[in-house]
Amino acid sequence: AVATSPPAIRVNQLGFLPGSAKLALVESVDGGRFEVLRDGDGSVARAGRLSPAAEWAPAGRRASVADLGALAAGRYRLRVDGVEAPEPFAVGPDAYAALSDAALKGFYFNRAGTALAPEHAGPYARAAGHPDTEVEIHPSAASPGRPAGSTISAPGGWYDAGDYNKYVVNSGITMHTLLAAWEDFPDFFRGRNIGIPESGNAVPDLLDEAWWNLRWILAMQDPADGGVYHKLTNLRFDGAVMPDAARERRYVVQKGTAATLDFAAVMAQAARVYAGFEPQFPGVAARMREAAEHAWRWAQAHPDAVYRQPDDVVTGAYGDQAFDDEFAWAAAELFVLTGDAGYLRAFDRHARDPDVPSWASVGALGWGALARHRERLPDDATRARVEAAIDALAARLASQARDSAWRIAMQPEDFVWGSSAQALNQALMLVQGYRLSGERTYLDAAQSQLDYVLGRNPLGVSFVTGHGARTPMRIHHCPSQADGIDAPVPGLLSGGPNPRQQDREECAPAGGYPSTLPALSWIDHDCSYASNEIAINWNAPLVYVAAAIQALTPA
């Protein structure tokens, strides 16, 4: 082994479950031997050979794999070529439970319109901001019953991201992912206590937290026609101030097809979920079902109402031009809820083969809903078709991972704005495939994606604030920037490397990005909204995947 610089050893900084596939990655070596030492007495628990180094295009560098094999619970340290990894890693039965809790708690920290109390938020306690009880109808949203300048009340919900606005489209995939986590892993979530005001009531914390945003989303529908406003927003972004110091006027802006169909899909799914908690949420499931069907009818009448950002509005656009995927998703959720075959026909008209989901591409969520509730499907042929579609995607992702030097499915083009979530949404689809087929390579590939997010990457950073040995300290997140506390709000996922670097100018004074390569285009600075912001649609798959791997990995 010819080392040009000391081997850089990258490992999941939260460690592993005893039954996890356990890989470490090493740069600056080519093959050679590795040893896993017991932390403490330094005795050798395992030894093995690194794989020959292979090129990985996203980082433009070569890397070798150490397959750590079976390890009993304990703490270990990896040694390669006489060089020890900077920190130990743990193997234990609860490796990812606290991570899933923290990622869910991240939503609580982003609650709008409420104070966070010290007993729930600790040092991150803060005053309420953005009451949103008098929100102006923007001219783009005017209707006969709600003329421009009149006001509605749409309080609560979560701030979208580092900014303080609330966007229906991005809440769509977010709510789906959280509710799917409940549907897929109820035993995991039933017992969790994440320390929110509702903890200890008869409802799982996951569903209490989800309700905080669902209640807001319900208020974004115009009851007169069923259409849904695209977003609730300032005209311009607030600065990096605490919520109570942000006083700009708030508006709801233009109804659109994407927002309305995302609303329909989420409300149909939520109606199903909250029907199981009728005593705690009386009448809510029925109200959600009606709201979902009303939204669906609006979308039938307005099938291409593209969101066009008004000239006076400069906040997040979440603009989308193509709605077949939203139609397919909403149709699937409404079919599962109602059993009405017309919705299944609509799904068939609009659906394309599933792909890794994102806020703008939600077709896979519809396939997932049908797979999850395949007993509702009319016949075995339909069931087989749904299973095969998801399996094909999982198989493709698993083979991409197998063929990559870093053993992950991420291709250069996957390093988008929010690449950490792209990695986790790949994992989410691998988990869906595993749930259907029991194919262990899918679960191992999902583990590998989580490993990437938690530090097994060329930057050697765990992208979740407060969780890992080296984590983001200067995320783009108004409260974290303004609260006077060094450590950012914990449990939040940094967007991750994004080679388009749309914030290059803003980040020049901070020294700029270290590299233009896809997997290295990240800067731990609050200048970087394009690589180091947080967002609800990124935290949601973290909740899901952490819980999934914790719940599914055989002991």
Ligand code: 9MR
């Ligand atoms: O996640 C969004 C990404 O896909 C887009 O490319 C980007 C630019 O439009 O916007 C991202 O979403 C941001 C939103 O517009 C405003 N709130 C913060 C979001 C995360 O950066």
